Amino acid sequence: MSPASCADVAASQNGCAAFDGGESAGDATCVHCSDGSHRSPSYSSSGALYCDFPLKVSDSEKLRRIVIASAKGFSIGAGLKGGLALFSILARLRRRKALASLRKQGVMTNGEAIVMAVKETLRYGLFLGTFAGTFVSVDEIIGSLLGHRRLVLSLFFRTAKWRALLAGAIAGPSMLLTGLETQHTSLAIYILMRAAVLASRCGIKSKRFGRICKPLTWAHGDIFLMCLSSSQILSAYILKQDSLPPSYKSFLNTHGGKDIAILNAVKEITSGMPFTNLEAVEKYYKSVGVDIKLDPAMKVPCSIVHGNQSCSGHIVSFLIQSYKRALPVYLPVYLIPALIVHRQGLSKRPYTILGKGLFGTARSSLFLSVYCSSAWMWTCFLFRIFKRCNIPMVAMGTFPTGLALAIEKKSRRMEISLYCLARAIESFFTCLADAGYLPQSKNLKRADVVVFSLSTAIIMHCYAQEREVFRSKYLNVLDWVFGVPPPPCETPRCKDK
Known part of the structure; x- marks a missing residue:
């Protein structure tokens, strides 16, 4: 994980985007620490980020974060789809007698149904695995590009406002891995509804849009x-x-x-x-x-x-x-x-x-x-x-x-x-x-991918900037997959000080 991505992650959590932009990372001060002391960087064994940040993180650590996020995304996609497919197959086997009379009419056999279920499980696993890996990769790439220039250290923190938005939009087309010809209009609309709910929650607590969004409460x-x-x-x-x-x-x-x-x-x-x-x-x-x-x-x-x-x-x-x-x-x-x-x-x-x-x-x-x-x-x-x-x-x-x-x-x-x-x-x-x-x-054949990408951009932006609009159980899953650490002053070391 790059120094830029570390700082932006911390800056993006619940508005923790206020650091003194000195010429070196050692001059950065966390405004959440009331004593205003300058601290040296460190990581926890689990990768959680404390109030102080390392100047350098190896490429292997960045690659490790990408691989772990991809693997966890795959496990969720394959687990959910595979679980549903398993119960569907078990229900199908219970209706064996009824299906036997329909096989002559071209109905899928049990073997074909199992093969199809395995394919769908792998496709959805690849879909979510690629989405998670792409999001983390873009996050790391942007952090690395800005992280090589010490003179623009103050720009690291500004990227937090748009980095997750861009990464979510770029990761959206991974939906195509479920099948190039398979339309997912329902899924895209559902994710759009989820993004609208998160955006409305942000609007409710906003001073500018609070009155407009009040009926949503x-x-x-x-x-x-x-x-x-x-x-x-x-x-x-x-x-x-x-x-x-x-x-x-x-x-x-x-x-x-x-x-x-x-x-x-x-x-x-x-x-x-x-x-x-x-x-x-x-x-x-x-x-x-x-x-x-x-x-x-x-x-x-x-x-x-x-x-x-x-x-x-x-x-x-x-x-x-x-x-x-x-x-x-x-x-x-x-x-x-x-x-x-x-x-x-x-x-x-x-x-x-x-x-x-x-x-x-x-x-x-x-x-x-x-x-x-x-x-x-x-x-x-x-x-x-x-x-x-x-x-x-x-x-x-x-x-x-x-x-x-x-x-x-x-x-x-x-x-x-x-x-x-x-x-x-x-x-x-x-x-x-x-x-x-x-x-x-006739011009836009995959509108579902466009809508999905727009929606994931909004959702991941809210995840990075407005974490409190998520319910805790969804936030726990997102943190587990993407490896984003908690806000600096929610860590044990900062609390002890």
Whole structure:
């Protein structure tokens, strides 16, 4: 790590950008040290930077930081993607009998699915590993270029204001490693939403923009965003699934709990079209032991959605089934971060950490199951009241579904609402484009990479300059990956003095 990068790292943490710009690094004084004493440089064994900085750091130390950041980034990318792929494969193996009958129709075999999962795991590992390595490399290169000139030592500290911004933007195109032809619009929009949240938090505590951003402090804004997103996502799930990303569409089809024949029939009655294949719905119900005859002149689709069951009976049975489907989804969500974020405490208090993980799994599974079952509950409720079924009714009925987010832990609500908002925005504009209301852009083929790079530039800038806008668990992960030390006066040596 170069002297310039060391100084800039310290200067960038929580506004620690005030050093006396003398002609030599030995004249630098940390304004956080109240005694104003000049101290000689030193490092801790873990690489943490104290109030005093070394004039020279070997190239091997810089290379070590780059390699470690790349390896940690790879482990996170491969671990997250691999964990999700593992649970997906296990769920697939449980459905072996059902899949065997579909292989003749061109469905991917178990072996092909495993090979694809391994490839995706490696791609996402390379993506995050390259992102981390590129960010640290640019950080070190800029520090080294300025670090060779002692007369411009005062410029070292000024680079902190833009260095992370530039490094984040340059590292963004590493997304292409997941596949040159693979569009990641949903991911790019989600990261943009995260960057917007961080920027808004900076604006809230800013004297200049504080009043403008004050509405963003609304306590239940996350639940409102979830309701808004649900109206678009669940309407698209019934009316226009092609506007949703393939993976998310598969997720909704699994947890929506309805056969495609049922969804097509609901789409037809909602759009005011005549039924084309009610026999397929009747055949499906017969396959699950329900003998039903559907009326082509029906006004509401309740009999299509839940057969001979009453609306209330259907909600109870659907909730139980949905909870069973949700549990495997959230096990890796809580298990993998526990192994990464709480890796040190896991050996000291395993029961506490694992207990919290299991409780979080149960709680999040309840959220997802209530979310899915309430979607059918609210739509049935409106259909029965107004004795009709149309697109506005579906949009209105899926809006209050987002209230289920209140079950989740407060710290997770914004994450989930932003995740869903990103997909809702993508779906909404896809619907507008398909309807001819938006011009088709042919010049910018990889807009997702541009948006992702812009977003990572903002996020990494906030990471370097406004660390307090991050939640501690995310800050711990970023510090672990990128190796950025704590602010000078938060170190033990400075505190002792």
